[in-house]
Amino acid sequence: MNYQHNLKINKYYQLGIFTLFILSPILSLVFIIDGMRKNMRYAYSMFALFISLVAFMLAPTSDLASHNYLYYEYQNLSWNTFVNYRMVGSDYVMQYIEWIFANCGIPFEFIRLLQTLIAFFLLNSIFFYKINNSSLCYSSAEVFGRYLCYILVFPFILMVGGVRFGFGVVIMLYGFHQYIDREKRIIGIILLIFASLVHFSLLYYSLFSFIILHLDIRRNQALVLALIMFILSIPLQATMEEYLLQNELRGAGYLGDGIWGRQVGMSLKINAIVYHWGQRVFLLPLLFLLFCKYNHHDKWSRLGLSYILFFTCIYSAFALAQRTTVCFMTCSIFLVLSIENSIREKIAISTRRVIIICSVLICCFDIWTHREQILLSRYWRLAQPSVITLTQEYDKSWLLQHAYERR
Template sequence: MKEYTLNLNYLFLCGLFIVFPTFSLPFILVEIYNKKRYAFILLAIYMGLCAIYYPPISDLYRHNSDYYHYTKLSFHDLKGELRFDFILYLISYIFAHCNINFEFIRFLFTTLSYILYFNIFLFFAKEDIGIWSNKKYYMLCFSVFFFHIPFFYVCNGMRYGFAVTLLAYGFYLYHFKHRNTSFLFLFLACITHFSVTPIVIVLFLYKFVRIKRIPIIIISIIILILGKYILGVVIISIPFITEDLRDYMMGYLLGTWNGEFLEYGSFLNKLAFYLMFYSIYPLALILILYNKLAEYKLINLLILLLCIVSPFAVIFERSSIAIIPIFLMCMMDVIKMSQKYKLLYVLLACFSITFFSNIYRERVKFAYSDISQMLYKPLPLLLFHEYDLYWMQENINSTGELKYYQ
């Protein structure tokens, strides 16, 4: 009888999700509370649907424009345009020539990201009997993992957000599951976005490096003071990079994307930018104070890496977003060993602020989007939504910003 009831719940929820995805959310959360794995998949699909309705602005505008550009290219021409981190461009080319909407790539990237993060959550929840046996701590832990997922980085930036997902899952497989498939995920992360490569190198090398805390602190202070100049000299002196790549990297170090873009906009927008990744600070502080972790060398090296890039706003932001999932997994070890489950409240507060700061920064984009259709359209129609070339020409200028909000 119990099995029959479970099957009935499963069929009812899946049917409701197909007809009215948004109205099925409370029931999905109930089934997550009941620890039903299929509910996590439904929630991941729902977040993928939300990604479909994110309007093609900023980075997403450029990726969308590339998609339309690829419709005119042969594969031979495409090979001449590909670079080291080619995954998104190759998928866009395939989808463009198969006449599959670009939005579906966002759906796949986002849905897969949530499924991978939920797998990590379930591993840590099951490993800690104090969390798995206590529904309150179980839902707290789920909320922490849900709010820490960089949704907007996956559905807007796409390349970097998905690379961070692959990096996090690769680290989870490498460090906690000890599986060789971790190398595949870490390699895929690098060829999705090259900027996660330094973190991947740290993940491989930290076990072979002898580290003492005091020298790390001294080096970190020196780098905090002189980091911008040191990195600038290093980049200028690298003999094998092209002039275009050197200019591109220096733009992040000394140009607009070093923080000049923060000179424009309101105080709340600037505050929201820093709150998007501020959770790295309490995470780092707790991990530094708790020195019994097997990962202490990794944590020290990653903090050193953050110090190196700290003078550069965007690079620090991106590095923080990539390191936060790694620090969160280390924090789950701290909670398990110390049995201090109240730390989950601290993590939830940090990641909630981060999540809602992202929503605040993206509020205008959603105001001009078609996301209201999520309230009444069934799943099949939501999947085929498209911001076509005409919509982009009518609403987006040549720099990828909204024409009505500049």
């Protein structure tokens, strides 16, 4: 009887949240968070929908503006012209999607709305799989606390603003989830290949992580390997760059002195450098946790190790260092849950407090760094009904006024 009564209340609660979301997304957020705190899975799904609407409203500057300009160029462009003259590179998934949306008359903003919605449903799927299949029992507060830390650390603006790489990282991690946790090898490999078609650099990340995943590297061996790779990082980058150039493969510009290599880091202002390295400093508690609790039998620990080793190799190449950090931050909560499951105990309260503080500081760094883009975004529209919010568009005149340099 109580079960039926609670089920009925839960249905009313779900209907109430959805109705309020339609009327005013920002007002519904209070009830969504309350539902998440009570471990209502529907509330987590609604949060994914809310965060997708936040992505929808993000002002297109930087890489996002470049893709928006491409969207306008693709309008009324025939398929043959697009394929033969406009499509470049091997990471053509987003190019196809942008062409389809442009020629179907669907506003560009809906690409990032759907992209973010898919990304968070995949991330939530991994998160709750690890919660449900853990050897530990988590309370509602503990589940919410871990998820909250993850949202604070998650590189949201980089994922949405970068269009391809952040979304590709989510696909890649979901592929590793299928391969490691669900033991669906073929599906996992297909997803890893698909991720590399979203952004070509993920081919290198996937291959490197895949190799490390199948090596039984113990803690002391990992330290020695990291030290060797750190010392040899510049020669390794030069060798890799030469190989890519000789074989006419993409990626050389990210390793050498090109615009995406060290010159980007050298041209940044001091506050951007502080952000770049400061944000990584606040990841040290997680690195310390991985070092202390590292279990060479745990494949998620090996996956986290692969990103650390990759970072020691390319730390001087600004773009790759930033992207490797994005990979590590995106898998951070899965790494923590996997560590807890492998040692069969929850991390100490004092460690959790430090991680929470660092998560807040990382989020503050992120908001401050992207403050101009955030201020340009029309987030006041989130107080309006969702139907009205979804009608807003950053048109070409807005782009020419605010992001002309990305044309």
